[in-house]
Amino acid sequence: MKTQTLLVLGFATALVIASSGCKTAPPRVSKLPDPAMTGSGASTSPTPGDGAALAGLDKSGTSSVDGGKLSGLSGSTDLPNDDKLRDRDMDRSEFANQTVYFEYDRSSVQPDQASRIDQVAAQFKTKGAAFDLLIEGHCDERGTEEYNRSLGERRALAIRELLIQSGVDAGHVFTRSFGKDQPATVGHDESAWSRNRRGEFILVLPKKIITTQNQQ
Amino acid sequence: MKKFLVLIFSSVSLAVFAADNNVIVRINTDPLGFPPPIPVSLTGFSGEVDSVLRFDLSFMGFEFVSPDKARYNIAKNSAAGVGAQITDPLSRQGIYNKAFTGGGTRQQTHALADDIAQTLTQKPGIAQTRIALKARPNDYGAGEIFIADYDGFNAQPVTKDNTICAAPAWAGRSTLLYMSHKLSSKPDILSHNLSTGARKAIARFPGMNSSAAVSPDGRRVAMILSKSGSPDLWISDLDGGNLKQLTMTKEDESSPCWSPDSRTVCFVSRQSGKAQLYTVSVSGGAMQRVPIAGVANPSEPDWSPDGKYIVFTANMGGFQICVAPMEGPLRGTATTLGAGEDPVWAPNSRAVMFVKNVNHRHVLALLDVPSKKTKEISRIPGDASQPSWAR
Numbered sequence: 001m002k003t004q005t006l007l008v009l010g011f012a013t014a015l016v017i018a019s020s021g022c023k024t025a026p027p028r029v030s031k032l033p034d035p036a037m038t039g040s041g042a043s044t045s046p047t048p049g050d051g052a053a054l055a056g057l058d059k060s061g062t063s064s065v066d067g068g069k070l071s072g073l074s075g076s077t078d079l080p081n082d083d084k085l086r087d088r089d090m091d092r093s094e095f096a097n098q099t100v101y102f103e104y105d106r107s108s109v110q111p112d113q114a115s116r117i118d119q120v121a122a123q124f125k126t127k128g129a130a131f132d133l134l135i136e137g138h139c140d141e142r143g144t145e146e147y148n149r150s151l152g153e154r155r156a157l158a159i160r161e162l163l164i165q166s167g168v169d170a171g172h173v174f175t176r177s178f179g180k181d182q183p184a185t186v187g188h189d190e191s192a193w194s195r196n197r198r199g200e201f202i203l204v205l206p207k208k209i210i211t212t213q214n215q216q
Numbered sequence: 217m218k219k220f221l222v223l224i225f226s227s228v229s230l231a232v233f234a235a236d237n238n239v240i241v242r243i244n245t246d247p248l249g250f251p252p253p254i255p256v257s258l259t260g261f262s263g264e265v266d267s268v269l270r271f272d273l274s275f276m277g278f279e280f281v282s283p284d285k286a287r288y289n290i291a292k293n294s295a296a297g298v299g300a301q302i303t304d305p306l307s308r309q310g311i312y313n314k315a316f317t318g319g320g321t322r323q324q325t326h327a328l329a330d331d332i333a334q335t336l337t338q339k340p341g342i343a344q345t346r347i348a349l350k351a352r353p354n355d356y357g358a359g360e361i362f363i364a365d366y367d368g369f370n371a372q373p374v375t376k377d378n379t380i381c382a383a384p385a386w387a388g389r390s391t392l393l394y395m396s397h398k399l400s401s402k403p404d405i406l407s408h409n410l411s412t413g414a415r416k417a418i419a420r421f422p423g424m425n426s427s428a429a430v431s432p433d434g435r436r437v438a439m440i441l442s443k444s445g446s447p448d449l450w451i452s453d454l455d456g457g458n459l460k461q462l463t464m465t466k467e468d469e470s471s472p473c474w475s476p477d478s479r480t481v482c483f484v485s486r487q488s489g490k491a492q493l494y495t496v497s498v499s500g501g502a503m504q505r506v507p508i509a510g511v512a513n514p515s516e517p518d519w520s521p522d523g524k525y526i527v528f529t530a531n532m533g534g535f536q537i538c539v540a541p542m543e544g545p546l547r548g549t550a551t552t553l554g555a556g557e558d559p560v561w562a563p564n565s566r567a568v569m570f571v572k573n574v575n576h577r578h579v580l581a582l583l584d585v586p587s588k589k590t591k592e593i594s595r596i597p598g599d600a601s602q603p604s605w606a607r
Contacts, residue, residue: 031316031317
């Protein structure tokens with residue numbers, strides 16, 4: 001009992017000694033800058049909604065890849081330059097019935113879906129060289145956003161891999177991920193989720209040379 | 217008796233103080249090793265000043281008690297603007313007496329809160345920090361980047377791209393990196409100077425460019441690029457130069473974050489067949505798994521500024537915010553903190569901002585990690601997600 005009291009007294013004394021010497025002084029006043037002067041940026045930034053304003057944005061600088069040869073999909077297939085797709089019309093109906101569906105949290109193409117890719121390959125190969133193919137990868141809502149963005153891309157790439165194996169020229173096949181941002185069906189059950197885990201095929205039409213709308 | 221006391225002192229940390237002859241002993245038993253909240257009393261404040269002070273201080277390691285139970289008494293002082301005097305009831309001495317003028321009431325109160333936190337915890341406050349986020353007017357489709365005060369006030373749009381913008385990441389306090397579909401109708405990474413409004417592409421390669429994360433030393437960005445045929449982890453200088461590939465896996469990587477010394481990147485990979493956390497050195501080499509115990513399917517990790525913890529989302533039939541030490545014998549052992557996703561650390565390595573799902577609408581919320589207390593931030597327009605906290 002005595003030891004405890006001594007200990008507490010010792011503490012209290014130490015604290016008093018440590019904090020002694022602080023006299024009560026008038027408050028020190030700090031003046032903050034006016035919020036309008038702190039230039040938070042968005043109010044002064046130009047509205048970046050205009051495509052023309054962004055035309056000057058150039059590609060990233062030098063890209064010297066360190067490390068060895070990529071052992072990824074299809075050997076060392078770097079993806080083709082998708083500047084090719086700029087200002088091209090997209091036909092979503094051509095392959096609308098061949099949308100490929102995926103299992104939850106998987107990017108591998110299931111055997112029962114593979115025939116859809118074969119059909120797309122066969123059909124696409126009959127188009128001329130001026131056509132391209134875009135695969136959009138999507139996820140259901142049950143993954144976090146960046147995880148799903150990567151998974152959607154990986155799904156599109158898995159489909160691309162099979163198309164290339166079916167003889168489609170790799171330089172004509174592009175991928176795009178939407179993560180979970182564009183579900184086919186809005187809903188929060190498996191019937192919606194199963195329809196959202198998908199890869200869609202879009203036929204990219206040849207670049208237009210003549211505009212026909214002013215004729216007649 | 218002496219031996220017993222020595223044992224107590226060596227195994228726990230004690231805060232012993234006395235007020236009015238009552239001895240109050242506080243033993244720190246926080247399993248994560250956070251210091252206990254400092255009990256303070258707040259008197260004399262009212263209205264917005266009172267509510268903002270309480271909000272701010274509750275995420276900086278304080279709790280509110282009656283004056284007789286407080287370690288420090290904080291009272292409104294008589295100065296103009298927003299000010300406080302702090303008394304130490306043990307010594308009965310005043311240890312602080314300051315006020316803030318200029319700006320607006322909220323700004324003054326945030327400045328006071330930070331100054332109180334700095335004075336009493338010797339750590340910088342977070343009340344004057346800012347966040348960036350993605351907001352959508354409706355549930356799906358387009359998203360734009362916004363910045364706001366950490367409490368959700370003063371939200372301002374950064375983009376007006378009318379397409380999908382996402383994954384903002386601060387580079388210092390006046391530049392934001394984010395993903396936008398604006399340039400190529402697919403994910404590209406842009407760098408946006410908030411002071412001038414100028415922006416440029418720093419990663420606009422074929423395929424997907426997303427998940428930018430800026431190193432704490434401000435020199436590099438880690439990101440996920442699929443240009444080599446699979447979504448892999450790459451790093452580059454902040455302007456996009458000196459690009460270097462850090463992973464070469466068949467499956468996809470996502471959501472990188474940085475160690476405080478800017479030498480290691482922690483990220484998610486599906487290489488094993490399911491989501492796991494890994495680290496890799498910026499100088500290259502094999503990726504190392506971070507074994508997580510107690511929860512499954514980790515994603516969207518964030519490494520605390522003090523290096524001690526990662527916070528992440530576990531996906532187990534619903535999203536859970538989890539924290540795990542990154543050091544010591546309990547490395548990777550997860551504690552769940554509550555329902556939510558996509559957490560990001562505050563600069564004080566104690567508070568976390570995350571995304572709550574409220575009837576399928578996303579709302580930002582703040583979390584005090586040791587107490588697990590949360591407060592929604594409800595002033596962001598639309599559906600809000602993907603917070604990034606400026607350090």
